[in-house]
Amino acid sequence: MEGVNHAKNLQFYGGKIGGWIPLGSLVVFMLAFVITDHISLKVFWAAGFFALSLSFLFSKDKKQFSDVSLKGLTDPMFSVLVIIFLFAGILSHLLRQSGLIDGLLWLSTTLGLDAAYLPLITFLACAAISTATGTAGGTVATATPILLPLSLGLGCDPALVLGAIISGAFFGDNLAPISDTTIASSLTMESEVPKVVKNRLKYSLIAGFIASILYVIFGKMTTNQLPETLxxxxxxxxxxxxxxxxxxxxxxxxxxxxxxTVLLTCNLVAIILNITMGFMSLEFIINIEGPIVAGISGMLSIIVFQIFLFALLELTKASGNFEEFVKTAGSQCKTPRQAELMVAFLTVMGTVATAINTVAIVMIGPVANKLFKKFNLDRRRGANILDGFSCATAGVLPYNASMMVMFGLAVSSGVLSETFSVMSIPMYSFHAILLFVVFLISIITGWDRRYEKVTGNHIEILKNPPMNSTTIKKTS
Known part of the structure; x- marks a missing residue:
């Protein structure tokens, strides 16, 4: 694809609205299939195909359309995700076919574990892993092959458990000092990571505490009694x-x-353990029903969907509509509240348009920085609004990479049917939903809003705007 120039925006019939056809039509087709009870990962291939076809018909330059679509598949993130899907699928089967879940069921029943509390335990475990590691994708790859089969074996609702996994995964993605979203949001707002995390803690803990209560309530409401034979x-x-x-x-x-690197290392260790402990032979491992072939083939549905998704995301970006809107958005803000709401809105839209919350933060961060400086707002709060809304949106977005890894592992492992709807998971992503609500309430009410008074290299944080600030002029 050398020599292809995408400096000129891809034009669609319908003007600015037409530029949202690629991604918008994908979401519409997916929802339509779910509503009409056509629920399957493979059915979503059709959603991708129809969305791509509609985008082709609405694009003015068919050659540029072709170039841009293929450019989406050269995105390094696409290549990385494919490898992660394949390695995670193999590891999932290495763990499941070893008999680990039977061992965990034995341990759980021996200890008399109340299965109704497993969604809560799952959320807290994933929150701890993600906070320690700073990665949502790594958390779901670690937890899903173990906690999902165990929970289902003890009678839990699969959608609730998956919601707890993705909630816990984005808890740490939002809060961990080593998370890429924490670092990106801090750097784009010219703030120090430790101070940003300290300021962020209250929002995360409020959302996490209420989410924990909800996982207990819904766990007791939805968990079925474990059969004695099991x-x-x-x-x-x-x-x-x-x-x-x-x-x-x-x-x-x-x-x-x-x-x-982590997944490949763990795959090799798992193979050695399975063979030395006698859980499976080398011959079985390389057999067509063994963990390697089964793990790879089980993830192919997700990979095919990702091909359509990355092509459509690239088409959406190539229209230039979102970037143009971001550039003009700041001029519409007249008050600190409007500035914060605009940053929140742009972050949500950026996450929806890119499906990757870190990319959305990097995209919106410079605009947010200018807006917060304009109104002398505390940029630590700006970093937290960026990170909070990006993680909250990603935590309920069905086509977010971490959600796709989790769902792919759930289907690939055989514990869920392909007819299980990924759309049933977001409603149980309680922490993500509550993080959105907590930050929105904070913006609307002004709770914890602070201002900066800059004197030389020193920044003083004030409860009220400094008297010489733009804020006074705008709100008077």
Whole structure:
């Protein structure tokens, strides 16, 4: 694709509205299929195909359309995600086919664990992992193959458990000092990471506390009684040695290793453990029904969908509509509240348009910085609004990368049917929803809004705007 120039925006019939056809039509088609009860990962291929076809018909320059679509598949993030999907799928089957879940069922029933509390335990475990590692994708790759089959084996609602996993994953993605979103939001707002995290803590903990209560309530409402035969048939403790794998994953991620390296390392260790402990033979591992082939083939549905998704995301970006809107948005703000609401709105739209919250933060951050300086607003708060709304949106976005990894693992492992709807998960992503609500209430009411008074290199944080600020002029 060398020599292709995308400096000129891709034009669509319908003007600025036409520029939203690629991504907008995908969402519409997905919702239409779910409403008409055509629920399957493979059915979403059709949504991608129809969205791409509609985009083709509405594009004015068909050659440029082709170039831009293919450019989406050269995005490094696409390549990384494909490798992550494949390695995570293999690891999921290595753990499941080892008999680890039977061992965990045995342990749970032996200890008399109340399954109604498993959604809460899942949320807290994932929140702890993501806060320690700073990665949502790594958290779902670690937790889903273990906590989902265990919870379903004990009678929990799968959508509730998946909601708890993705909620916990984005808890740490939002809060962890080593999270890429925390770093990106702090740097774009010219703020120090430790001070930003300290200021952010109250928002995360309020949302997390209420989410915990909801997981207990819904856990008790939706959990079915475990059949006695399942308790009696559950496996013994031998396979619990495989729990060393998620421990290694967390350790390596804390050490800053990338997810591809972590997954490949854990796959190799899992293969060695399975063979040495006698859980499976090398011949079975490479067999067509073994974990490698089954793990790869189980993730192909997600990978095909990602092909359509990245092509459509690139088409949406190539229209230039969003960038143009972002550039002109700041001039519409007349008060500090309007500035904060605009940053929140742009962050949500940026996350929806890119499907990756870090990218949205990098895109919106410079505009947010200018707006906050204009009204002398505390830029730590700006970093938190950026991060909070991006993580909240990503935590309920069905086509977000972490959601896709989680859903792909759930289907690939065989514990969920392909007809299970990914659209049923976002409503149980309680922490993400509450994070959105907490920040929105804070903006509307003005709770915790602070201002900056800059004197030389010193920044003083004030409860009220400094007397020489633009804020006074705008609000008087």
């Amino acid at each position: 308790v009696e048939d559950a496996g013994g403790p031998k396979t619990l040695i495989m729990l060393v794998i998620p421990a290694i994953m967390v350790f390596l991620m804390i050490k800053g290793k990338d997810l591809v």
